[in-house]
Amino acid sequence: MSARAASSGGALAHLRVLDLSRVLAGPWASQLLADLGAEVIKVERPGVGDDTRSWGPPWMADGEGQPTREAAYFLCTNRNKLSLTVDITRPEGQAIVRQLARDADVLIENFKLGGLAAYGLDYPSLRVLNPQLVYCSITGFGQTGPYAARAGYDFLIQGMGGLMSVTGTPDGEPGAGPQKVGVALTDILTGLYAGNAILAALAHRDRDGLRSGEGQHIDLALLDVQIACLANQTMNYLVSGMAPKRMGNAHPNIVPYQDFPTADGDMILAIGNDGQFARFCTVAGHPEWAMDERFTSNAARVRNRQQLIPLLRQCTVLRSTAEWIAALEEAAVPCGPINDLADVFADPQVQARAMRFDLPHASGGRAPQVANPINLSATPVDYRKAPPALGEDTDAVLRALAYSEARIAALRQAGVV
Structure with a gap:
């Protein structure tokens, strides 16, 4: 059976993706395409593989409950892919990648500038072989x-791109200083932009309904993505000429929209309009706040946040988080707890949406997975394969390229695959 024949009936089942990327941004994009049905062949270094395979602990357990050498990090972004180990520094390895590229719809790579040109695997070289790529x-x-x-x-990009300048405790408060986001958010956002850009390029190529148009090169930079995704903060600066400052959990344009202490912890209050604020004041037992000219409108509350926030904090500590959430939800005031991940996966809404599942892994264990959040009614996401063991599919991919068993054995003996 060819690798392409193993693909799903998903929306992108007609596509083949050659993934020469590693770590997070590129693999995030290719996993998205794979979840939507595309066949994705992940090209990895023999004996080493994607860097994130070794970014542990924690490690996934095998069928006996013992830790494998598959890091949780790798598991987060490589399901539904075939793993092909190829040494692209060797002519024989380059020939394999070129052969795959001839029939590929998409190639994703995150090498340094010009890094693949030395191997004849850059866009100008492969475009000659496959103008539709x-x-x-x-x-x-x-x-x-x-x-x-x-x-x-x-x-590095979170710092250079401005995200850390607006993230963290304000100057003058305990713990003040710039802070990165708790996940590699710029990589994730770049992967999502890459998925969109790839689908746009494919739509352009196939706009006549046939795979006959020209492919193109997509140039995505983490720094560009980070700047673009600062959204209202960049526009606040461009409109006002004043660089936004760190505000902790507060919002630069909406008040109250931050965390507040409760009798047994903390909660989020996310009030987005004046009606919600008036209802909050009623629940809090202070309807007069909604009529105070300092607080009657959001613009007024933003101007007078230094007076309002202490009043709210003195009030919110009088009830537990659960009590506040119950009362405010009944009044249609947006609020919620601050969950850790144990709380997240125990949440009935998260469980109802089936956001956690397991896939059988080549080690004999089961790989825990977080579901793709896209829900398509006609072509749903398909979970076909756990993140692969290193080189798990090398022989199958090479056989599909008409390599004989003897030739595959010789390549393996020579360390090419």
């Missing part, structure tokens, strides 16, 4: 500009 390059700083040759990492 959509080739997506993900780098820290893009293919142009004075920083193009630099390596880019999420933490």
Whole structure:
């Protein structure tokens, strides 16, 4: 059976993706396409594989409950893929990738600028073999500009791109200082932009209903994505000329919209309009606040947040989190708890949406997974395969390319695969 024959009936089941990326941004994009049905062949270094395979602990357990060498990090972004180990520094390895690229719809890579040109695997080289190829390059700083040759990492980009300047405790308060987000958010966002860009390029290529149009090169930079995703904060700066400051959990444009202490912990209050604020004041036993000219409108509350927030904090500590949530939900005031991940996966809403599941793994164990949040009525996401063991599908992919068993054995003996 060919690798393509093993693909699903999902929305993208007609597509083949060659994934030369590793770590997070590129694999996030390719997993998204794989979940939607595309066949994804993940090309990895023999004996080593994607860097994140070794980014543990924690490690997934095998069928006997013993830890494997499959890191949880790798498991988060590599399901529904075939793992092919190829040494692309060797001519024989380059030939394998070129052969796959001839029949691929998409190639995703995140090598440094020009890193694949030395192997004849850059876009200009592969476009000659396959003019329909959509080739997506993900780098820290893009293919142009004075920083193009630099390596880019999420933490670095969160700092350079302004995210850390608006994240963290304000100056003058205990614990003040810039803070990164708790996940590699820039990588994730870049992966999502990559998925959108790839689908746009495919739509352009196939706009006549046939796979006959031209492919194109996609140049995605983590820094560009980070700046674009600062959304209202970048626009606040461009409109006012004043750089936004760190505000902790407070919102620059909405008040009250932050965390508040309760009798037994904390809660989030996310009031988005004046009606919600008036209802909160009634529940809190202070209807006069909604009529105070300092607080009657959101604009007034933003101007007078230093007077309002202490009043609210003195009030919210008088009830438990559960008591507040019950009362405020009944009054249609947006609020909620601050959950850790144990709380998240125990939440009845999360369980009802089936956001956690397991897939059988080649080790004999079961790989825990977080569900794709896309719900399509006609072509639902399909979970066909756990994140693969290193090189798990090498022989199957090479057989589909008409490599004989003897030739595969010789390549393996030579360390090419």
